[in-house]
Amino acid sequence: xxxxxxxxxxxxxxxxxxxxxxxxxxxxxxxxxxxxxxxxxxxxxxxxxxxxxxxxxxxxxxxxxxxxxxxxxxxxxxxxxxxxxxxxxxxxxxxxxxxxxxxxxxxxxxxxxxxxxxxxxxxxxxxxxxxxxxxxxxxxxxxxxxxxxxxxxxxxxxxxxxxxxxxxxxxxxxxxxxxxxxxxxxxxxxxxxxxxxxxxxxxxxxxxxxxxxxxxxxxxxxxxxxxxxxxxxxxxxxxxxxxxxxxxxxxxxxxxxxxxxxxxxxxxxxxxxxxxxxxxxxxxxxxxxxxxxxxxxxxxxxxxxxxxxxxxxxxxxxxxxxxxxxxxxxxxxxxxxxxxxxxxxxxxxxxxxxxxxxxxxxxxxxxxxxxxxxxxxxxxxxxxxxxxxxxxxxxxxxxxxxxxxxxxxxxxxxxxxxxxxxx
Amino acid sequence: xxxxxxxxxxxxxxxxxxxxxxxxxxxxxxxxxxxxxxxxxxxxxxxxxxxxxxxxxxxxxxxxxxxxxxxxxxxxxxxxxxxxxxxxxxxxxxxxxxxxxxxxxxxxxxxxxxxxxxxxxxxxxxxxxxxxxxxxxxxxxxxxxxxxxxxxxxxxxxxxxxxxxxxxxxxxxxxxxxxxxxxxxxxxxxxxxxxxxxxxxxxxxxxxxxxxxxxxxxxxxxxxxxxxxxxxxxxxxxxxxxxxxxxxxxxxxxxxxxxxxxxxxxxxxxxxxxxxxxxxxxxxxxxxxxxxxxxxxxxxxxxxxxxxxxxxxxxxxxxxxxxxxxxxxxxxxxxxxxxxxxxxxxxxxxxxxxxxxxxxxxxxxxxxxxxxxxxxxxxxxxxxxxxxxxxxxxxxxxxxxxxxxxxxxxxxxxxxxxxxxxx
Numbered sequence: 001x002x003x004x005x006x007x008x009x010x011x012x013x014x015x016x017x018x019x020x021x022x023x024x025x026x027x028x029x030x031x032x033x034x035x036x037x038x039x040x041x042x043x044x045x046x047x048x049x050x051x052x053x054x055x056x057x058x059x060x061x062x063x064x065x066x067x068x069x070x071x072x073x074x075x076x077x078x079x080x081x082x083x084x085x086x087x088x089x090x091x092x093x094x095x096x097x098x099x100x101x102x103x104x105x106x107x108x109x110x111x112x113x114x115x116x117x118x119x120x121x122x123x124x125x126x127x128x129x130x131x132x133x134x135x136x137x138x139x140x141x142x143x144x145x146x147x148x149x150x151x152x153x154x155x156x157x158x159x160x161x162x163x164x165x166x167x168x169x170x171x172x173x174x175x176x177x178x179x180x181x182x183x184x185x186x187x188x189x190x191x192x193x194x195x196x197x198x199x200x201x202x203x204x205x206x207x208x209x210x211x212x213x214x215x216x217x218x219x220x221x222x223x224x225x226x227x228x229x230x231x232x233x234x235x236x237x238x239x240x241x242x243x244x245x246x247x248x249x250x251x252x253x254x255x256x257x258x259x260x261x262x263x264x265x266x267x268x269x270x271x272x273x274x275x276x277x278x279x280x281x282x283x284x285x286x287x288x289x290x291x292x293x294x295x296x297x298x299x300x301x302x303x304x305x306x307x308x309x310x311x312x313x314x315x316x317x318x319x320x321x322x323x324x325x326x327x328x329x330x331x332x333x334x335x336x337x338x339x340x341x342x343x344x345x346x347x348x349x350x351x352x353x354x355x356x357x358x359x360x361x362x363x364x365x366x367x368x369x370x371x372x373x374x375x376x377x378x379x380x381x382x383x384x385x386x387x388x389x390x391x392x393x394x395x396x397x398x399x400x401x402x403x404x405x406x407x408x409x410x411x412x413x414x415x416x417x418x419x420x421x422x423x
Numbered sequence: 424x425x426x427x428x429x430x431x432x433x434x435x436x437x438x439x440x441x442x443x444x445x446x447x448x449x450x451x452x453x454x455x456x457x458x459x460x461x462x463x464x465x466x467x468x469x470x471x472x473x474x475x476x477x478x479x480x481x482x483x484x485x486x487x488x489x490x491x492x493x494x495x496x497x498x499x500x501x502x503x504x505x506x507x508x509x510x511x512x513x514x515x516x517x518x519x520x521x522x523x524x525x526x527x528x529x530x531x532x533x534x535x536x537x538x539x540x541x542x543x544x545x546x547x548x549x550x551x552x553x554x555x556x557x558x559x560x561x562x563x564x565x566x567x568x569x570x571x572x573x574x575x576x577x578x579x580x581x582x583x584x585x586x587x588x589x590x591x592x593x594x595x596x597x598x599x600x601x602x603x604x605x606x607x608x609x610x611x612x613x614x615x616x617x618x619x620x621x622x623x624x625x626x627x628x629x630x631x632x633x634x635x636x637x638x639x640x641x642x643x644x645x646x647x648x649x650x651x652x653x654x655x656x657x658x659x660x661x662x663x664x665x666x667x668x669x670x671x672x673x674x675x676x677x678x679x680x681x682x683x684x685x686x687x688x689x690x691x692x693x694x695x696x697x698x699x700x701x702x703x704x705x706x707x708x709x710x711x712x713x714x715x716x717x718x719x720x721x722x723x724x725x726x727x728x729x730x731x732x733x734x735x736x737x738x739x740x741x742x743x744x745x746x747x748x749x750x751x752x753x754x755x756x757x758x759x760x761x762x763x764x765x766x767x768x769x770x771x772x773x774x775x776x777x778x779x780x781x782x783x784x785x786x787x788x789x790x791x792x793x794x795x796x797x798x799x800x801x802x803x804x805x806x807x808x809x810x811x812x813x814x815x816x817x818x819x820x821x822x823x824x825x826x827x828x829x830x831x832x833x834x835x836x837x838x839x840x841x842x843x844x845x846x
Contacts, residue, residue, distance in 0.1 A: 349515055
């Protein structure tokens with residue numbers, strides 16, 4: 001079935017990297033897929049949107065609120081966590097889940113994107129990348145091996161091969177060379193991961209109870225102070241990343257050769273780097289054709305509410321983006337009636353909820369006037385409430401997409417709202 | 424009973440300003456009193472600690488979390504709210520409770536303290552104070568009448584007479600002149616309040632349901648979009664403020680003459696302005712002797728956890744302080760084991776909860792290591808979680824004080840912890 005759906009250059013041989021049940025597709029509608037990812041920290045219904053929690057925190061939102069919002073998986077940034085608090089600290093604390101008290105799934109990126117986007121003085125060799133910390137200018141080195149070591153130490157459920165994010169624009173020669181480097185790094189990432197995957201801090205157990213109080217109780221009772229192991233054979237899942245710039249042919253080649261290396265899931269990287277939105281969509285659509293249908297496809301760093309619906313309908317299973325959280329901090333709110341810039345004076349005495357069709361705790365309790373006041377007064381609660389609402393909107397949007405697929409409907413209604421001109 | 428307990432210069436005549444049931448003392452132990460304040464927005468068990476919500480927000484804490492923490496009454500700052508969002512906006516929105524969606528009680532200060540502490544260029548005349556906004560330098564004027572107008576428009580349950588906060592140090596002549604001015608302003612405040620108290624935005628009704636969704640539903644059903652009136656005769660309570668600097672004799676005179684004007688409650692102002700702690704305590708203790716025992720006594724701007732216990736034991740019923748919220752923003756946390764500066768490197772890998780004896784949602788879920796990481800990384804969640812814990816500690820402390828009084832115990836155990844040297 002796999003080899004039929006993929007281009008004939010795709011490998012027939014698939015390594016048994018993950019349990020049969022890692023990803024199950026339960027229903028399809030057109031190219032859209034309703035699926036289920038099984039991780040050591042819970043099941044994830046796909047298509048899924050993953051809130052970004054760069055430094056082991058989705059900025060301003062307590063973990064219990066994230067749970068209440070229905071976040072199934074969040075993303076941590078390896079580059080940032082490597083610098084602060086440091087991989088060794090997180091590893092000693094039992095991994096990211098335990099460190100931040102987040103019992104559900106986590107994905108970490110490879111660090112590659114941040115090394116490239118935050119470092120103008122980076123130096124790339126065959127071996128890896130030398131870069132300077134954006135915090136103190138200190139010099140550091142990431143290779144496929146050290147990026148795997150960092151991600152194994154952090155202990156996310158899904159981790160990413162170390163890649164070079166090709167800059168935009170780039171000519172064909174440069175794009176091919178970059179793609180080839182990413183392919184060699186992908187093979188090295190996989191090799192290192194396979195040799196060290198049992199070193200994950202929660203290896204052999206699942207931390208079903210992460211409360212420090214619980215740990216203290218267990219310790220005072222003479223027990224090791226850790227939750228009881230419930231599973232002995234769980235490891236992380238390493239995904240490969242497709243590069244190839246804005247060249248459809250190179251994207252095809254990158255996809256097929258990445259698949260050939262053998263990963264339980266595949267990401268499309270190197271997009272949203274400054275190219276026009278139509279080009280992003282074209283590259284995503286053509287790349288998806290070359291990825292196995294029975295493995296999860298993760299589109300990195302995308303996008304607007306409209307885009308996440310569109311890409312889910314194209315067959316993308318996982319997406320992440322800083323947009324809902326970053327926009328919230330700038331007072332830009334997503335609603336069922338379009339975008340709202342809450343700083344505007346016209347909301348100063350508006351008693352209505354931000355989004356009359358939203359059931360989140362912000363829309364249920366506060367008025368636009370109050371949210372406008374908090375933002376205008378630079379109150380921290382503005383960031384907290386705005387972020388809660390925007391995440392709620394994104395997570396609800398994806399929930400509706402899943403519901404539409406399960407009903408066999410095209411989930412295009414939201415796109416309609418989002419392509420309407422602003423009132 | 425009143426005149427017996429108060430110095431013989433105290434007035435025998437007490438105006439019937441508030442319903443008999445505004446303040447009831449249910450039990451006493453030594454000088455400490457267990458009481459109950461009945462406001463248009465709920466009952467308050469005293470002694471009570473009031474979290475400070477300067478700009479209609481306790482910085483970083485959503486209102487539902489404040490409710491969960493058991494905050495019975497919060498404080499708003501008239502000076503700040505007058506500048507942003509402006510009294511007229513709040514009044515049109517139905518008052519502070521409705522504006523910020525806080526159904527429980529609110530107290531506003533007179534604006535006097537901020538005018539004096541934030542304005543170096545203020546100009547005081549018999550009429551009032553001219554000052555410049557700390558935001559844009561614009562010129563403004565507060566008088567007893569305009570301060571009442573502002574506080575009636577904001578619509579807090581308890582409001583304060585406009586006073587001059589005497590600077591420290593000040594000689595006797597200056598202190599007496601300032602005290603006399605405050606007394607004249609107190610009489611003017613009361614006169615204006617009595618003439619305009621029915622203009623409170625929620626006058627004649629209690630907003631039992633403040634949700635904007637509810638308002639929208641009511642409006643779409645052709646109803647006025649406001650909660651149903653439940654009470655027709657409720658107004659705000661205006662408290663007088665005792666000044667008199669650090670002079671016990673002037674404090675006595677200020678107390679007796681303030682009481683004579685006739686208020687349903689009395690505040691002790693002009694303390695915590697730079698004087699030694701022992702002097703604060705001495706002045707509070709001597710001033711309390713001259714205040715009626717059957718009316719609530721509010722000590723403004725105090726203090727540490729140790730101090731709020733001590734002052735409750737001296738017979739103070741209400742206290743407010745920015746310490747728990749401000750210290751939280753600087754990583755200074757109050758625990759049953761003493762103060763913790765969470766930024767310290769020694770907590771980097773400390774898996775224990777912040778306070779093993781605390782039941783708040785922060786101590787139940789997160790480790791010191793995680794809180795330290797959030798603070799060191801300048802994450803907004805640090806402020807949110809630190810503030811929740813510190814408020815929980817203060818509110819729990821006061822809950823324990825009330826419990827001790829109800830059991831007939833001296834609530835001095837906490838003071839013991841707080842006077843212990845740091846480990």
